[in-house]
Amino acid sequence: MSVQVQIPSQLRNFTGGASQVALEAVHLAGLIEALEARHAGIKDRLLEPTGELRKFVRVFVNEEDVRFLEDIRTPLKAGDTVAIVPAIAGG
Amino acid sequence: MSAFKDLLKQVKAEIRETDADGAQAAAARGAALLDVREADEWSLGHAPGATFIPRGFLELRIEDQIAQKDREVVVYCAGGTRSAFAARTLSGLGYTNVVSLRGGFGAWKERGLPVVVPRVLSAEQAKRYSRHVLVPEVGEAGQLKLLDSKVLLIGAGGLGCPAGLYLAAAGVGTLGIVDSDVVDLSNLQRQVLHRNDTVGRPKTESAAEALRALNPDVRVVPHELRLDASNVEAIIAPYDVIVDGCDNFSTKYLINDAAVLAGKPVVYGSIFRFEGQVSVFRRGQGPCYRCLFPEPTPTELAPSCDQAGVLGVLPGTVGLLQATEALKLLLGRGRTLVGRLLTYDALETSFREYKLRRDPRCAVCGDAPTIREVQDLVWSCHFDPSGKPAAVEPAVVAAS
Helix, strand or coil: CCEEECCCHCEEEECCCCCCEEEEEEHHHHHHHHHHCCCCCHHHHHHCCCEECEEEEEEECCCEEEEHCCCCEECCCCCCCCEEEECCCCC | CCCCHHHHHHHHCCCCCCCCCHHHHHHHCCCCCCCCCHHHHCCCCCCCEEEEEHHHHHHHHHHHHHHCCCCCCECCCCCCCCHHHHHHHHHCCCCCCEECCCCCHHHHHHCCCCCCCCCCCCCCHHHHHHHHHHHCCCCHHHHHHHHHHHHEEECCCHHHHHHHHHHHHCCCCCCECCCCCCCCCCHCCCCCCHHHHHHHEHHHHHHHHHHHHHHHCCEEEEEEECCCCCCCCHHCCCCCCEECCCHHHHHHHHHHHHHHHCCCEEEEEEEEEEEEEEEEECCCCCCHHHHCCCCCCCCCHCCCHHHHHHHCCHHHHHHHHHHHHHHHHHHHHCCEEEEEEEEEECCCCCEEEEEECCCCCCCCCCCCCCCCCCCCECCCCCCCCCCCCCCCCEEECCCC
């Protein structure tokens, strides 16, 4: 069983419109590498050049903000749900 | 002598009476004031702290309202006649320390003693809000609270229109509307307060007209301006709840910082194409917007609605979630979205919820805040599609 990644509409141009992607990874950093391998360009939207998560994109693992877990090193296991939630400002 | 006069004389002989000063002194030492007039008389004014039981219901209700039979009770009506009969009835029920106010409420007022005019719904309001009054979590007291409440809608656009429409319908007494734009034909696909015949007019004007037409109880306060560091504090000061329906990051951060500094709750909403986000940010109870997103999305990664497009019904759903949260905050009922981010994906028809935590490093509500006064954030929502690099990091300038 793999990790389910929820892709926000802002990033669905990288995933061919898919709102969910299933990947194998043991931690968040690995998951982002796996995403990039399959959907080139998406990593740049999620990470700063330094490798830190960008401050206008939140990542939640099973509803918990990874900043309050182990951030980019947050471990993942099969069946986890990873949600990418970017800042949006439409009104 | 008529039978009535005989009876009254007999009753007066059996009870004790006091004057207005005596009644006030009794109340001051803990006596119960009991008003036995009719509801329409009570609603025009009564003695402070008085218990209201119309004389017709006296025997039925008195033991629930004043249980102690030896408690001192001062009964009054309009002129002292009904209260004399009521005092005798109370004696018959076993109350041992009852006096009637001679001259009634008329004498009380004439003496210049304090009068309280109770807030009650008018007959028209009782009908208009009857479905609210029937809900125990709202009731007449809750409805009166809403009528006394003040909500500031920031933006009379996709989110502000549906939120404003329902908050006005609900009888929120004062609705402020901040917007500096004029109605454009392209707004009408989702901005439901505006109409074909208000295209070209200020949005505040168009929205105010629609809200007043819906509910004359609502005082609509248009603020036709763009919020900035120089005006935001004064604008938000009179309001109880802020509904953030703005369409750009500069204003979102400005609202957040000003609200955190002033301790006002913000009902946050944002939309993008098919997706919406809703939360409630409230200092002291949960995180703020900066805890969630310490920095705005750079211009080139965040096209505004103009460029990105939005499904017209989406802001309706999100704006109504905001209106619901605002009503709960005003009524002090239920569990709000404080500490939770709700996302809605209209394309998938899915609602998801994420835990939000206060960030101890937050620049405005953290343990060592660096933002101590509101600042303007320079952020342009107009991305240059020619491909020229836009400023990636937003510049922050201090307000003068």
